[in-house]
Amino acid sequence: MNKWRFAISRRWFGYLAVAIVFAIVCVLLSNWQLARRAEKTSEIALVDDNFDAQPVDVTEVLPELSSFDPGDEWRPVILEGTYLAEEQVLVRNRPRGGQPGFDVLVPFRTSDGNVFIVDRGWLPTGNEQDLPDVIPEAPSGTVTVTARLRPGEPTVANRGAGDGQIATIHLPDLAERVGEPTYTGAYGILADESPAPVEPRPASVDRPVPDEGAHLSYAFQWLIFGILGFVFLGYAVRQEYRALNADDPEEQRRAGLREYKRRQRRTDADVEDELLDATAPRP
Known part of the structure:
Protein backbone atom coordinates (compact mmCIF):
# COMPACT_ATOMS: atom_id res chain seq x y z
CA MET A 1 0.00 0.00 0.00
CA ASP A 52 -51.01 12.42 -46.25
CA ALA A 53 -53.87 13.06 -43.85
CA GLN A 54 -57.38 13.73 -45.11
CA PRO A 55 -57.77 17.48 -45.87
CA VAL A 56 -60.11 19.46 -43.62
CA ASP A 57 -61.55 22.95 -43.84
CA VAL A 58 -59.02 25.55 -42.80
CA THR A 59 -61.32 26.92 -40.09
CA GLU A 60 -61.25 23.56 -38.28
CA VAL A 61 -57.49 23.77 -37.81
CA LEU A 62 -57.10 27.56 -37.63
CA PRO A 63 -60.17 28.85 -35.76
CA GLU A 64 -58.50 32.24 -35.29
CA LEU A 65 -56.34 34.19 -37.73
CA SER A 66 -53.40 34.10 -35.31
CA SER A 67 -53.84 30.54 -34.04
CA PHE A 68 -51.62 27.61 -34.98
CA ASP A 69 -50.86 24.32 -33.21
CA PRO A 70 -47.35 23.02 -34.08
CA GLY A 71 -48.86 19.53 -34.06
CA ASP A 72 -50.79 20.52 -37.21
CA GLU A 73 -47.72 21.30 -39.29
CA TRP A 74 -47.90 19.69 -42.76
CA ARG A 75 -51.61 18.95 -42.28
CA PRO A 76 -53.64 19.55 -45.49
CA VAL A 77 -56.44 22.11 -45.38
CA ILE A 78 -59.03 23.09 -47.97
CA LEU A 79 -59.88 26.66 -48.92
CA GLU A 80 -62.29 28.09 -51.46
CA GLY A 81 -61.97 31.59 -52.85
CA THR A 82 -59.90 33.67 -55.24
CA TYR A 83 -56.21 34.44 -55.63
CA LEU A 84 -55.12 38.05 -55.16
CA ALA A 85 -52.67 37.88 -58.06
CA GLU A 86 -51.82 41.59 -57.82
CA GLU A 87 -50.42 40.97 -54.31
CA GLN A 88 -48.07 38.17 -55.41
CA VAL A 89 -44.53 38.32 -53.97
CA LEU A 90 -41.33 36.32 -54.40
CA VAL A 91 -39.31 35.00 -51.46
CA ARG A 92 -35.58 35.37 -52.14
CA ASN A 93 -32.76 32.93 -51.37
CA ARG A 94 -34.68 29.65 -51.57
CA PRO A 95 -32.10 27.17 -52.94
CA ARG A 96 -33.15 23.69 -54.00
CA GLY A 97 -30.85 20.95 -55.17
CA GLY A 98 -27.93 23.36 -55.05
CA GLN A 99 -29.68 25.80 -57.43
CA PRO A 100 -30.74 29.29 -56.30
CA GLY A 101 -34.36 30.26 -56.67
CA PHE A 102 -37.53 31.84 -55.30
CA ASP A 103 -40.75 30.74 -53.63
CA VAL A 104 -43.91 32.25 -55.15
CA LEU A 105 -46.38 33.53 -52.51
CA VAL A 106 -49.90 34.50 -53.59
CA PRO A 107 -52.46 35.76 -51.03
CA PHE A 108 -55.76 33.88 -51.29
CA ARG A 109 -59.03 35.50 -50.21
CA THR A 110 -61.33 32.81 -48.84
CA SER A 111 -65.09 32.77 -49.22
CA ASP A 112 -65.48 34.20 -45.69
CA GLY A 113 -63.38 37.25 -46.58
CA ASN A 114 -60.14 36.35 -44.79
CA VAL A 115 -56.79 36.11 -46.60
CA PHE A 116 -54.57 33.03 -46.44
CA ILE A 117 -51.00 33.08 -47.78
CA VAL A 118 -50.38 30.27 -50.29
CA ASP A 119 -46.88 29.22 -51.37
CA ARG A 120 -47.54 28.02 -54.93
CA GLY A 121 -44.07 26.52 -55.32
CA TRP A 122 -40.47 27.13 -56.32
CA LEU A 123 -38.90 28.72 -59.40
CA PRO A 124 -35.19 28.76 -60.32
CA THR A 125 -33.27 31.98 -60.79
CA GLY A 126 -33.08 32.97 -64.46
CA ASN A 127 -29.97 32.79 -66.60
CA GLU A 128 -29.96 36.48 -67.51
CA GLN A 129 -31.28 38.18 -64.35
CA ASP A 130 -31.79 37.77 -60.63
CA LEU A 131 -35.42 36.74 -61.17
CA PRO A 132 -37.20 33.67 -62.54
CA ASP A 133 -37.38 33.61 -66.33
CA VAL A 134 -41.14 32.99 -66.17
CA ILE A 135 -43.55 33.36 -63.26
CA PRO A 136 -46.72 31.31 -63.93
CA GLU A 137 -49.94 33.13 -63.17
CA ALA A 138 -52.28 31.83 -60.49
CA PRO A 139 -55.72 30.65 -61.71
CA SER A 140 -58.35 33.35 -61.91
CA GLY A 141 -61.92 33.12 -60.65
CA THR A 142 -63.13 30.87 -57.84
CA VAL A 143 -60.58 28.20 -56.98
CA THR A 144 -60.51 25.33 -54.48
CA VAL A 145 -57.06 25.03 -52.96
CA THR A 146 -55.54 22.25 -50.88
CA ALA A 147 -52.45 23.40 -48.96
CA ARG A 148 -50.24 21.94 -46.24
CA LEU A 149 -49.79 24.14 -43.18
CA ARG A 150 -46.43 25.60 -42.23
CA PRO A 151 -45.59 28.06 -39.43
CA GLY A 152 -44.50 31.57 -40.34
CA GLU A 153 -40.84 32.53 -40.26
CA PRO A 154 -39.13 35.14 -38.09
CA THR A 155 -37.74 38.36 -39.47
CA VAL A 156 -34.08 38.47 -40.47
CA ALA A 157 -32.13 41.60 -39.55
CA ASN A 158 -30.22 43.46 -42.26
CA ARG A 159 -31.61 41.34 -45.09
CA GLY A 160 -33.32 43.36 -47.77
CA ALA A 161 -35.25 42.51 -50.91
CA GLY A 162 -36.23 44.27 -54.12
CA ASP A 163 -39.64 45.39 -55.28
CA GLY A 164 -42.16 42.55 -55.25
CA GLN A 165 -39.80 40.43 -53.13
CA ILE A 166 -39.39 39.55 -49.45
CA ALA A 167 -36.50 38.04 -47.54
CA THR A 168 -38.51 35.80 -45.21
CA ILE A 169 -42.09 34.57 -44.84
CA HIS A 170 -42.97 36.79 -41.89
CA LEU A 171 -46.75 36.62 -41.90
CA PRO A 172 -47.49 39.85 -39.93
CA ASP A 173 -45.50 41.79 -42.54
CA LEU A 174 -47.44 40.12 -45.33
CA ALA A 175 -50.73 40.90 -43.58
CA GLU A 176 -49.71 44.54 -43.41
CA ARG A 177 -48.77 44.47 -47.08
CA VAL A 178 -52.16 42.97 -48.08
CA GLY A 179 -54.12 45.33 -45.83
CA GLU A 180 -56.94 42.84 -45.17
CA PRO A 181 -57.70 40.34 -42.36
CA THR A 182 -54.98 37.74 -42.89
CA TYR A 183 -53.99 34.48 -41.22
CA THR A 184 -50.77 35.18 -39.32
CA GLY A 185 -50.42 31.86 -37.44
CA ALA A 186 -49.61 29.75 -40.48
CA TYR A 187 -49.42 29.75 -44.26
CA GLY A 188 -49.90 26.89 -46.72
CA ILE A 189 -47.71 25.09 -49.26
CA LEU A 190 -49.81 24.31 -52.30
CA ALA A 191 -50.69 20.65 -52.78
CA ASP A 192 -53.51 20.96 -55.31
CA GLU A 193 -55.83 23.52 -56.88
CA SER A 194 -59.02 23.11 -58.87
CA PRO A 195 -59.62 24.01 -61.61
CA ALA A 196 -56.05 23.28 -62.68
CA PRO A 197 -54.08 26.29 -63.95
CA VAL A 198 -53.49 26.80 -67.64
CA GLU A 199 -49.78 27.40 -67.15
CA PRO A 200 -47.53 24.82 -65.47
CA ARG A 201 -47.33 25.42 -61.74
CA PRO A 202 -44.07 26.25 -59.96
CA ALA A 203 -42.26 23.19 -58.62
CA SER A 204 -44.11 21.74 -55.65
CA VAL A 205 -42.51 20.93 -52.32
CA ASP A 206 -41.48 17.29 -51.96
CA ARG A 207 -42.28 15.22 -48.93
CA PRO A 208 -39.51 15.75 -46.34
CA VAL A 209 -37.02 12.88 -46.34
CA PRO A 210 -36.84 11.23 -42.88
CA GLU A 259 9.44 -6.96 -22.45
CA TYR A 260 9.59 -10.69 -23.08
CA LYS A 261 5.94 -10.79 -24.11
CA ARG A 262 6.45 -7.77 -26.34
CA ARG A 263 9.26 -9.49 -28.19
CA GLN A 264 7.16 -12.62 -28.59
CA ARG A 265 4.40 -10.70 -30.36
CA ARG A 266 5.94 -10.73 -33.79
CA THR A 267 3.94 -9.36 -36.68
CA ASP A 268 3.45 -11.09 -40.03
CA ALA A 269 5.84 -8.55 -41.51
CA ASP A 270 8.56 -9.63 -39.04
CA VAL A 271 8.09 -13.29 -40.02
CA GLU A 272 8.24 -12.44 -43.74
CA ASP A 273 11.43 -10.44 -43.22
CA GLU A 274 13.06 -13.39 -41.42
CA LEU A 275 12.08 -15.78 -44.24
CA LEU A 276 13.47 -13.42 -46.87
CA ASP A 277 16.72 -13.08 -44.93
CA ALA A 278 17.00 -16.86 -44.64
CA THR A 279 16.42 -17.51 -48.34
CA ALA A 280 18.40 -14.58 -49.70
CA PRO A 281 21.52 -15.64 -51.73
CA ARG A 282 24.77 -15.29 -49.87
CA PRO A 283 27.65 -13.38 -51.54
Whole structure:
Protein backbone atom coordinates (compact mmCIF):
# COMPACT_ATOMS: atom_id res chain seq x y z
CA MET A 1 0.00 0.00 0.00
CA ASN A 2 2.92 2.35 0.74
CA LYS A 3 3.98 2.08 -2.90
CA TRP A 4 0.72 3.74 -3.94
CA ARG A 5 0.84 6.48 -1.34
CA PHE A 6 2.02 8.98 -3.98
CA ALA A 7 -1.46 8.81 -5.55
CA ILE A 8 -3.03 10.17 -2.35
CA SER A 9 -1.85 13.69 -2.94
CA ARG A 10 -3.28 17.08 -3.85
CA ARG A 11 -1.86 16.78 -7.36
CA TRP A 12 -3.59 13.50 -8.15
CA PHE A 13 -6.82 14.58 -6.48
CA GLY A 14 -6.70 17.60 -8.82
CA TYR A 15 -6.30 15.28 -11.80
CA LEU A 16 -9.22 13.21 -10.54
CA ALA A 17 -11.37 16.35 -10.22
CA VAL A 18 -10.52 17.26 -13.82
CA ALA A 19 -11.50 13.76 -14.97
CA ILE A 20 -14.80 13.99 -13.09
CA VAL A 21 -15.62 17.42 -14.56
CA PHE A 22 -14.71 16.15 -18.03
CA ALA A 23 -16.98 13.12 -17.54
CA ILE A 24 -19.87 15.36 -16.41
CA VAL A 25 -19.44 17.56 -19.49
CA CYS A 26 -19.41 14.45 -21.71
CA VAL A 27 -22.62 13.17 -20.10
CA LEU A 28 -24.30 16.56 -20.64
CA LEU A 29 -23.22 16.60 -24.28
CA SER A 30 -24.47 13.04 -24.68
CA ASN A 31 -27.87 14.02 -23.26
CA TRP A 32 -27.93 17.02 -25.60
CA GLN A 33 -27.39 14.73 -28.58
CA LEU A 34 -30.16 12.44 -27.35
CA ALA A 35 -32.48 15.44 -27.05
CA ARG A 36 -31.58 16.47 -30.61
CA ARG A 37 -32.41 12.94 -31.78
CA ALA A 38 -35.75 13.07 -29.96
CA GLU A 39 -36.57 16.32 -31.78
CA LYS A 40 -35.71 14.72 -35.12
CA THR A 41 -37.82 11.62 -34.46
CA SER A 42 -40.73 13.86 -33.40
CA GLU A 43 -40.43 15.81 -36.66
CA ILE A 44 -40.38 12.57 -38.67
CA ALA A 45 -43.45 11.27 -36.81
CA LEU A 46 -45.23 14.57 -37.41
CA VAL A 47 -44.65 14.33 -41.17
CA ASP A 48 -45.77 10.68 -41.21
CA ASP A 49 -48.97 11.53 -39.35
CA ASN A 50 -49.93 14.73 -41.18
CA PHE A 51 -48.51 14.85 -44.70
CA ASP A 52 -51.01 12.42 -46.25
CA ALA A 53 -53.87 13.06 -43.85
CA GLN A 54 -57.38 13.73 -45.11
CA PRO A 55 -57.77 17.48 -45.87
CA VAL A 56 -60.11 19.46 -43.62
CA ASP A 57 -61.55 22.95 -43.84
CA VAL A 58 -59.02 25.55 -42.80
CA THR A 59 -61.32 26.92 -40.09
CA GLU A 60 -61.25 23.56 -38.28
CA VAL A 61 -57.49 23.77 -37.81
CA LEU A 62 -57.10 27.56 -37.63
CA PRO A 63 -60.17 28.85 -35.76
CA GLU A 64 -58.50 32.24 -35.29
CA LEU A 65 -56.34 34.19 -37.73
CA SER A 66 -53.40 34.10 -35.31
CA SER A 67 -53.84 30.54 -34.04
CA PHE A 68 -51.62 27.61 -34.98
CA ASP A 69 -50.86 24.32 -33.21
CA PRO A 70 -47.35 23.02 -34.08
CA GLY A 71 -48.86 19.53 -34.06
CA ASP A 72 -50.79 20.52 -37.21
CA GLU A 73 -47.72 21.30 -39.29
CA TRP A 74 -47.90 19.69 -42.76
CA ARG A 75 -51.61 18.95 -42.28
CA PRO A 76 -53.64 19.55 -45.49
CA VAL A 77 -56.44 22.11 -45.38
CA ILE A 78 -59.03 23.09 -47.97
CA LEU A 79 -59.88 26.66 -48.92
CA GLU A 80 -62.29 28.09 -51.46
CA GLY A 81 -61.97 31.59 -52.85
CA THR A 82 -59.90 33.67 -55.24
CA TYR A 83 -56.21 34.44 -55.63
CA LEU A 84 -55.12 38.05 -55.16
CA ALA A 85 -52.67 37.88 -58.06
CA GLU A 86 -51.82 41.59 -57.82
CA GLU A 87 -50.42 40.97 -54.31
CA GLN A 88 -48.07 38.17 -55.41
CA VAL A 89 -44.53 38.32 -53.97
CA LEU A 90 -41.33 36.32 -54.40
CA VAL A 91 -39.31 35.00 -51.46
CA ARG A 92 -35.58 35.37 -52.14
CA ASN A 93 -32.76 32.93 -51.37
CA ARG A 94 -34.68 29.65 -51.57
CA PRO A 95 -32.10 27.17 -52.94
CA ARG A 96 -33.15 23.69 -54.00
CA GLY A 97 -30.85 20.95 -55.17
CA GLY A 98 -27.93 23.36 -55.05
CA GLN A 99 -29.68 25.80 -57.43
CA PRO A 100 -30.74 29.29 -56.30
CA GLY A 101 -34.36 30.26 -56.67
CA PHE A 102 -37.53 31.84 -55.30
CA ASP A 103 -40.75 30.74 -53.63
CA VAL A 104 -43.91 32.25 -55.15
CA LEU A 105 -46.38 33.53 -52.51
CA VAL A 106 -49.90 34.50 -53.59
CA PRO A 107 -52.46 35.76 -51.03
CA PHE A 108 -55.76 33.88 -51.29
CA ARG A 109 -59.03 35.50 -50.21
CA THR A 110 -61.33 32.81 -48.84
CA SER A 111 -65.09 32.77 -49.22
CA ASP A 112 -65.48 34.20 -45.69
CA GLY A 113 -63.38 37.25 -46.58
CA ASN A 114 -60.14 36.35 -44.79
CA VAL A 115 -56.79 36.11 -46.60
CA PHE A 116 -54.57 33.03 -46.44
CA ILE A 117 -51.00 33.08 -47.78
CA VAL A 118 -50.38 30.27 -50.29
CA ASP A 119 -46.88 29.22 -51.37
CA ARG A 120 -47.54 28.02 -54.93
CA GLY A 121 -44.07 26.52 -55.32
CA TRP A 122 -40.47 27.13 -56.32
CA LEU A 123 -38.90 28.72 -59.40
CA PRO A 124 -35.19 28.76 -60.32
CA THR A 125 -33.27 31.98 -60.79
CA GLY A 126 -33.08 32.97 -64.46
CA ASN A 127 -29.97 32.79 -66.60
CA GLU A 128 -29.96 36.48 -67.51
CA GLN A 129 -31.28 38.18 -64.35
CA ASP A 130 -31.79 37.77 -60.63
CA LEU A 131 -35.42 36.74 -61.17
CA PRO A 132 -37.20 33.67 -62.54
CA ASP A 133 -37.38 33.61 -66.33
CA VAL A 134 -41.14 32.99 -66.17
CA ILE A 135 -43.55 33.36 -63.26
CA PRO A 136 -46.72 31.31 -63.93
CA GLU A 137 -49.94 33.13 -63.17
CA ALA A 138 -52.28 31.83 -60.49
CA PRO A 139 -55.72 30.65 -61.71
CA SER A 140 -58.35 33.35 -61.91
CA GLY A 141 -61.92 33.12 -60.65
CA THR A 142 -63.13 30.87 -57.84
CA VAL A 143 -60.58 28.20 -56.98
CA THR A 144 -60.51 25.33 -54.48
CA VAL A 145 -57.06 25.03 -52.96
CA THR A 146 -55.54 22.25 -50.88
CA ALA A 147 -52.45 23.40 -48.96
CA ARG A 148 -50.24 21.94 -46.24
CA LEU A 149 -49.79 24.14 -43.18
CA ARG A 150 -46.43 25.60 -42.23
CA PRO A 151 -45.59 28.06 -39.43
CA GLY A 152 -44.50 31.57 -40.34
CA GLU A 153 -40.84 32.53 -40.26
CA PRO A 154 -39.13 35.14 -38.09
CA THR A 155 -37.74 38.36 -39.47
CA VAL A 156 -34.08 38.47 -40.47
CA ALA A 157 -32.13 41.60 -39.55
CA ASN A 158 -30.22 43.46 -42.26
CA ARG A 159 -31.61 41.34 -45.09
CA GLY A 160 -33.32 43.36 -47.77
CA ALA A 161 -35.25 42.51 -50.91
CA GLY A 162 -36.23 44.27 -54.12
CA ASP A 163 -39.64 45.39 -55.28
CA GLY A 164 -42.16 42.55 -55.25
CA GLN A 165 -39.80 40.43 -53.13
CA ILE A 166 -39.39 39.55 -49.45
CA ALA A 167 -36.50 38.04 -47.54
CA THR A 168 -38.51 35.80 -45.21
CA ILE A 169 -42.09 34.57 -44.84
CA HIS A 170 -42.97 36.79 -41.89
CA LEU A 171 -46.75 36.62 -41.90
CA PRO A 172 -47.49 39.85 -39.93
CA ASP A 173 -45.50 41.79 -42.54
CA LEU A 174 -47.44 40.12 -45.33
CA ALA A 175 -50.73 40.90 -43.58
CA GLU A 176 -49.71 44.54 -43.41
CA ARG A 177 -48.77 44.47 -47.08
CA VAL A 178 -52.16 42.97 -48.08
CA GLY A 179 -54.12 45.33 -45.83
CA GLU A 180 -56.94 42.84 -45.17
CA PRO A 181 -57.70 40.34 -42.36
CA THR A 182 -54.98 37.74 -42.89
CA TYR A 183 -53.99 34.48 -41.22
CA THR A 184 -50.77 35.18 -39.32
CA GLY A 185 -50.42 31.86 -37.44
CA ALA A 186 -49.61 29.75 -40.48
CA TYR A 187 -49.42 29.75 -44.26
CA GLY A 188 -49.90 26.89 -46.72
CA ILE A 189 -47.71 25.09 -49.26
CA LEU A 190 -49.81 24.31 -52.30
CA ALA A 191 -50.69 20.65 -52.78
CA ASP A 192 -53.51 20.96 -55.31
CA GLU A 193 -55.83 23.52 -56.88
CA SER A 194 -59.02 23.11 -58.87
CA PRO A 195 -59.62 24.01 -61.61
CA ALA A 196 -56.05 23.28 -62.68
CA PRO A 197 -54.08 26.29 -63.95
CA VAL A 198 -53.49 26.80 -67.64
CA GLU A 199 -49.78 27.40 -67.15
CA PRO A 200 -47.53 24.82 -65.47
CA ARG A 201 -47.33 25.42 -61.74
CA PRO A 202 -44.07 26.25 -59.96
CA ALA A 203 -42.26 23.19 -58.62
CA SER A 204 -44.11 21.74 -55.65
CA VAL A 205 -42.51 20.93 -52.32
CA ASP A 206 -41.48 17.29 -51.96
CA ARG A 207 -42.28 15.22 -48.93
CA PRO A 208 -39.51 15.75 -46.34
CA VAL A 209 -37.02 12.88 -46.34
CA PRO A 210 -36.84 11.23 -42.88
CA ASP A 211 -33.37 11.62 -41.43
CA GLU A 212 -32.56 11.21 -37.75
CA GLY A 213 -28.96 12.21 -38.30
CA ALA A 214 -26.01 10.78 -36.39
CA HIS A 215 -27.12 12.06 -32.96
CA LEU A 216 -27.36 8.58 -31.40
CA SER A 217 -23.82 7.63 -32.39
CA TYR A 218 -22.56 11.02 -31.18
CA ALA A 219 -24.27 10.41 -27.83
CA PHE A 220 -22.43 7.08 -27.41
CA GLN A 221 -19.16 8.68 -28.46
CA TRP A 222 -19.43 11.34 -25.74
CA LEU A 223 -20.04 8.63 -23.13
CA ILE A 224 -16.98 6.74 -24.35
CA PHE A 225 -14.90 9.94 -24.14
CA GLY A 226 -16.02 10.39 -20.53
CA ILE A 227 -14.93 6.84 -19.66
CA LEU A 228 -11.62 7.26 -21.49
CA GLY A 229 -10.82 10.20 -19.20
CA PHE A 230 -10.72 7.83 -16.21
CA VAL A 231 -8.85 5.21 -18.24
CA PHE A 232 -6.16 7.76 -19.08
CA LEU A 233 -5.99 8.81 -15.43
CA GLY A 234 -5.47 5.20 -14.36
CA TYR A 235 -2.76 4.77 -17.01
CA ALA A 236 -0.95 7.89 -15.79
CA VAL A 237 -1.05 6.65 -12.19
CA ARG A 238 0.31 3.27 -13.28
CA GLN A 239 3.14 4.84 -15.27
CA GLU A 240 4.20 6.99 -12.30
CA TYR A 241 4.04 3.94 -10.03
CA ARG A 242 6.41 2.08 -12.34
CA ALA A 243 8.79 5.04 -12.52
CA LEU A 244 8.89 5.44 -8.72
CA ASN A 245 9.39 1.70 -8.14
CA ALA A 246 11.83 0.98 -10.95
CA ASP A 247 14.42 -0.36 -8.45
CA ASP A 248 11.98 -2.72 -6.78
CA PRO A 249 12.85 -6.38 -7.59
CA GLU A 250 9.22 -7.35 -8.07
CA GLU A 251 8.63 -4.45 -10.43
CA GLN A 252 11.82 -5.30 -12.32
CA ARG A 253 10.56 -8.86 -12.74
CA ARG A 254 7.24 -7.58 -14.11
CA ALA A 255 9.03 -5.20 -16.46
CA GLY A 256 11.18 -8.06 -17.77
CA LEU A 257 8.08 -10.19 -18.30
CA ARG A 258 6.39 -7.41 -20.21
CA GLU A 259 9.44 -6.96 -22.45
CA TYR A 260 9.59 -10.69 -23.08
CA LYS A 261 5.94 -10.79 -24.11
CA ARG A 262 6.45 -7.77 -26.34
CA ARG A 263 9.26 -9.49 -28.19
CA GLN A 264 7.16 -12.62 -28.59
CA ARG A 265 4.40 -10.70 -30.36
CA ARG A 266 5.94 -10.73 -33.79
CA THR A 267 3.94 -9.36 -36.68
CA ASP A 268 3.45 -11.09 -40.03
CA ALA A 269 5.84 -8.55 -41.51
CA ASP A 270 8.56 -9.63 -39.04
CA VAL A 271 8.09 -13.29 -40.02
CA GLU A 272 8.24 -12.44 -43.74
CA ASP A 273 11.43 -10.44 -43.22
CA GLU A 274 13.06 -13.39 -41.42
CA LEU A 275 12.08 -15.78 -44.24
CA LEU A 276 13.47 -13.42 -46.87
CA ASP A 277 16.72 -13.08 -44.93
CA ALA A 278 17.00 -16.86 -44.64
CA THR A 279 16.42 -17.51 -48.34
CA ALA A 280 18.40 -14.58 -49.70
CA PRO A 281 21.52 -15.64 -51.73
CA ARG A 282 24.77 -15.29 -49.87
CA PRO A 283 27.65 -13.38 -51.54
